[in-house]
Amino acid sequence: MEKNKKTITQMQSEVDEYISQFKEGYFSPLAMMARLTEEMGELAREVNHHYGEKPKKNSEEEKTIEQEIGDILFVLTCLANSLDVDMEEAHDLVMHKFNTRDKDRWTKIDSKENES
Numbered sequence: 001m002e003k004n005k006k007t008i009t010q011m012q013s014e015v016d017e018y019i020s021q022f023k024e025g026y027f028s029p030l031a032m033m034a035r036l037t038e039e040m041g042e043l044a045r046e047v048n049h050h051y052g053e054k055p056k057k058n059s060e061e062e063k064t065i066e067q068e069i070g071d072i073l074f075v076l077t078c079l080a081n082s083l084d085v086d087m088e089e090a091h092d093l094v095m096h097k098f099n100t101r102d103k104d105r106w107t108k109i110d111s112k113e114n115e116s
Contacts, residue, residue, distance in 0.1 A: 008087045015077040026082035036075045043068035 006014070019026055027035070046065045049056045056062075080087050 008091065011073075012077055012081055012087055015074060016081050019078065019081070026078055029079060029082060032075055032079040032082065036072065036079065039068065039071045039075055043072060 026032070042063070043065065046063055046068050048054045050065065077087065079085075080090070
């Protein structure tokens with residue numbers, strides 16, 4: 001049985017409820033950008049360990065790509081919340097851009113090829 005999936009709006013609300021319990025609240029946008037950059041580096045390191053030529057040292061903590069993407073999603077959600085950005089609206093804007101401006105940018109898969 002599949003778990004109930006959360007909407008982006010639900011995730012934004014959940015993060016906001018978590019952050020709202022602390023006096024410090026959200027960090028500054030600049031601090032969150034630094035944290036987002038740090039988390040991206042950690043994801044890059046995990047991807048390099050799994051798909052690149054750099055094996056993990058025995059002394060290194062075992063993290064997963066899923067964990068690192070989760071960390072990035074959390075920090076990105078914090079940044080969006082602190083700036084009053086609706087991430088679903090932001091997603092719709094970028095998808096509109098890709099579906100209009102960039103619709104012929106890449107070679108599309110022929111549906112007849114997929115049927116065989």
